[in-house]
Amino acid sequence: MVMLNTSLGYLNGLIKKKLSLDELEDLLFNMGFELDDVKGDDIAIEMTAERPDLLCVHGLARAINHYLGEKPKEYKTKKSGYQVIIDKSVSMRPYTACAIVRNIHFEDEMIKQLMQMQEKLASTYGRNRTKSAYGLYPLKGINFPIHYIAKDPKKIKFKPLGFDEEVTAIEIEQTHPKGKEYNWIAKNWKKYPFFIDDKDNVMCMLPYTNSEDTGKIDETTTEIFIECTGVDFENVMNVLNIFVTMFADMGGDIYSLEMVYPDKRIDSPDLNPEKINLKKCNAEKRLGLRLSDKELYSLLERTGYIIKGNKIFAPCYRTDLLHEVDVIDDIARAYGPGNFIPEFPQISTIGNLMRNTRIETKVRELIVGLGFQEVFTLILTSKEEQFGKMRLEGKAIFLDTQVDKSINMIRVSLLPELLRVLKTNQHYEFPQKIFEVGKVLFPDKKSETRSRESTYLALIISNSISTYEEISSVLNSIFLNLNISYKLKETEDKRFIKGRVAKIIVNGKERGIIGEICPKVLDNFKLDNPTTGFELDLDFLN
Template identity: 35%
Template sequence: MPTINVNRKVFEKLVGKTLPENELKERISMLGTDLESVDENEIQVEIFPNRPDMLSEQGFARAFSSFIGVKTGLRNYEVKQSGEKVIIDSSVNQIRPFTVCAIVKNLKFDDEKIREIIQIQEKLHVTFCRNRKKGAIGIYPMEKIKMPIKYMAKNPNEIKFIPLEFNREMTGLQVLSQHPTGREYGHLLEGLEKFPVFIDADENVLSIPPIINSHMTGKINEETTNVFIECSGFEFHTLSICLNIIVTALADMGGEVFSMDLEYPDGKKVTPNLSPRKMEFDLAYCNKILGLDLNLNEAIKLLEKMGYGFENPNTVLIPAYRADVLHIIDPIEDIAIAFGYENFQEEIPNVSTVGHEDELEIFKRKVSQILIGLGLLEINTYHLSNNEEQNQKMGFETDDLNIEQNKEENNEEPKKSRIKVVELTNALTQDYSILRAWMLPSSLNVLSNNKTCDYPQHIFEIGNVFNHSNTTETFVKEHDSLSICLCGPDVDFTKIKQILDTLMRALDTNYETDPTNHNSFIPGRVANIIQSSDPKHNEHKQQIGFIGELSPQVLENWELNMPVACFELNISQLFKLLNNI
């Protein structure tokens, strides 16, 4: 979330009141912003992303001043006509179709103000404009440019100017490849045959949005008093609000706002429009949602504390700089904030509903309890894993081999295949780059990390595993899988089968263990676990897991010096079989 640094003196002057520090802290937090730090000179506040209008000192102070009741209600901002024009050429239609513009005059710039303006512009670029993807803001000193302005698209090689903080002329393409800002944001113009460009009446380039201004015509200094401001991008509505946020902040700095005529190919538009939007207010709905019993006057007072206006009988006036008000529920939240979250009396309604736990979850807990009764210790591992653990260390090849080709005639030779895992696009580290397809590797990892711990180590876990599938919405099927590992000097097939046997008897079901081959296990000491609801009928038999003694090679891969006998069981499948689902 963005944070802004506010000069405390400027802030207190704008707010019109000085609060003691603890009250300042508390009020800032109850406004829905987060105080990061405060000292004599500076306040650092975190602003939620829905309130870009608070990203400037002026905007934040404006909201805060209303909230603590110093200057409440709708602020009126006068917009005078400048008569100046911006001509939008149809060539930008397919590239960057919109710009909204304004002029602000009589600003007295100093170092501090220039810093403030750059802060607003940068914070808006990063948050509201999504790193300039949605829009970009340009601010230009009026004394350096000549009206009217043209907004058009040009071949980048024909665009020639000195970019900001440089000392030589460059073409559009050179800016992208050589200027640091060009390199950072160049991807936003990638693949375009023509670049958008603002040009003044003397054919001087003002800027290539959203990349960079001209050093000659696009740099504000302490002599600047009047500025031309434009926001260009893709959605007129978004850009308008962005412009409104800036010009109202500049107006609060003491500037006078002037409109401009935008001559679009399909007609004229005038910006900025700082008159409030209107929305119908429903007091009953407001009271119902908040559980309050406000009368209209009280509601209006609360709205005014959040900077809204009100027109009888039921119209809320929404400030032109508010980007977050989409639905009447938004002013209603503001009423709740103005009322004070700390002033709501918590209530539990008398609504009778019947609690219900998921049946599979009940089953899983039952299984866990049985295993705990057998002296097993539950572990809890991550779902993210890596291919080395899931395949290589378990005796499976990691190369993507064709299973068919490698099917061995000889049954004694385990077939070299690979367990197909679900891979992440943007893993942070190789260690956690895939979703596990089975549980045993997670358990072995735990054993491998606990070699200095007392033996025997008998552990279990029921966890979610992920496999490719065509039957689900996401093409991945998840199920709960149980892994049990007995690890100690005297564990063997009998001991692990005793656990399985006890579990299956406790669950009152039949099962068989059929000899099989498995890369991870000692040949001749591994079996498939077959659930048989009706032992006489083969069609009722389903494989639900496997059991055996791990091969010494696998133990060596995990650097284990202790035998492991283990099994893995598909708990979701077993649950379905037991419940005929």
């Protein structure tokens, strides 16, 4: 969820009908949003993040006007005759989409809303500027063509937004608020992308800040240049459409530019609406309604769709329409949640636990019956715990950014987490017998999500005389109660003492490992007592 902050007075100034707070709250509810907070005339509206076109009050006002009956319109562009030349050196952020808007009249509240929109778009749709970031500049003083190029930050000097004097681009990372906030994005960059006009005036340094000289909009600005840059072409084109259509709704005129890439030329923006394929019977079946064509088209227009004859088009600023069901969802919102008549289902449904849940519960009960205590550890852990202290090497899914540097990956094993629990509980009486049933995650390039999740069981015993025979008898009891045959096959594993470790084989496949923990591993976890344990993949039980 994303909060949109504005005032009722400002919003009412943008919509065709003046609304009271109660009327606005009811209207927002029907549209799928929520009036979250009211302080005097100031209001906070909770928006869903999949609608980036509504992350500014002007976009919300447009949606409200459509809901109240205003016909959606198509947006047109005029050719500016200008170019933006993209150099092949910007491989770290290779795509940009740009436009010019003229005849804009800024005032203080509009500038505040624009800044809010820019930040919220960058943090949501732009994934905290990692996927895309955006800049707006007064057109006055920009010399075309503009060059989008990567340069050595030590050799570039300019005055960043909010500064009174020039600094080197590399100093911006250390001194500018946005540089310090987002320098993790560029941690492996040797060069940084810049927008530089034809007279070598630096317009901005990505992904940080505009220039104070060329990138500051105020109430005297009437013409602007907009740039969206990122790692995904569709993403930057979508965001540009959101910006320019918002300005067009404010009375601005949109002008296109020619994007000159090393291998192609593209006119930007592209505001053509997208044809939507919708079967009315599917909408009626999902919603339990009977709709005439006229009723269907009217509902679609209330959510911003453009109707041409019997064809349906989505406006260019809608980025969230992935499937027919998304359009049906819009129809339901236009129809109004309160207008649906609830019906009791004609069949009874009885809920039940899934098979894997029942199996895991049985395993837990068995092990508790053997005198073990269950623990629950975090799925996020550290490479040092999972690999370093366990004397292993392996592949895992690592976190790209994290507040706590010691938490940097998703666990691939439960054993090191149990050893860490032992470490923090050595002041309690021994023997200590603990276990965990939990999820682990592995990289898997063949999977749709590039990952594979498994359910593991890990169990350890720690006391002055813990032996392989003791832990293997526990394993045998578990398999005996589950009526599953298994074999143990001697192996070598750096986590365990040589000659006191074995593979767990079920149905001819290796399913786990059992043995006496190696003293070097125990030393790494600062454990004094001998410790035995096993780890078992439970997925074969399903």
